[in-house]
Amino acid sequence: MSSEPYRNPLESADDRIIAGRAADGDTAAFAVLVRRYTPMMRAYTRRILPGSADVDDVVQDAFITAWDQLPKLDDPGRVKSWLMRITSRKAIDRIRSTRPHSDLSETELPAPDQMAPPRRAEARAGIAALSDAINRLPDAQRECWVLRELGDYSYEEIAQELDLPVSTVRGLLARARKDIIVRMEQWR
Structure with missing residues (x-):
């Protein structure tokens, strides 16, 4: 009996294989994508939304969208750049949704001199x-x-x-x- 821990062969598989299996509904393959790309997607989102507590929400939203849209991905080998584009759109959407929308008629702020x-x-x-x-x-x-x-x-x-x-x-x-x-x- 080997003392080495079991390694899931999907962990070292090529993106094309993992994305293809995930597109077919394989949740274990999708989990590999999540583990593989979450750190990069979080870093990318953090650069777009600096100091924001929304980073994890944006990444989670991106993966939800990816899961839904993965069967439509034309080239599974390009899953990394595809995930980054989804993340970018989600981060930009978050910026749009959190823009301050002030109604001046309801706000009574003293005007600085x-x-x-x-x-x-x-x-x-x-x-x-x-x-x-x-x-x-x-x-x-x-x-x-x-x-x-x-x-x-x-x-x-x-x-x-x-x-x-x-x-x-x-x-x-x-x-x-x-x-x-x-x-x-x-x-x-």
Whole structure:
């Protein structure tokens, strides 16, 4: 009798095999994906939502979506980048859902001396306009912009995370920035 602990052969299997089995409903294979990619997904989410207590919720939501959508994954070998895209979307959705929605008519805050009420209203409107401009970006541009501007990722890191060439990342960021500048023209 061997003294070595039993190792599940799925633990060392290729992503293509594990994702394929999970897509067929194999919960043990899906559990391997969860163990394999949770640390990376948590780190990625933490960079998008710094200091947020929502990191584990975002990762859990991403895995729930992945379980539901796994049968539709065209190339099981690309499950890692697919999971990262789901995680990115879930994190961005969390940012959107937690944006402050203040009704100025119900809020009675004393205005600081250095910022009169008209200035505060203008600043809030500017922030709302920027948020709207970001939300109107196509998904790929928004993902790149969030990773670069909020996550402080390098072009190479973004390319790796989204499984895109660096030149594509540069182009997506350039278009996103141009679109945001055009939409924010009145706020200059």
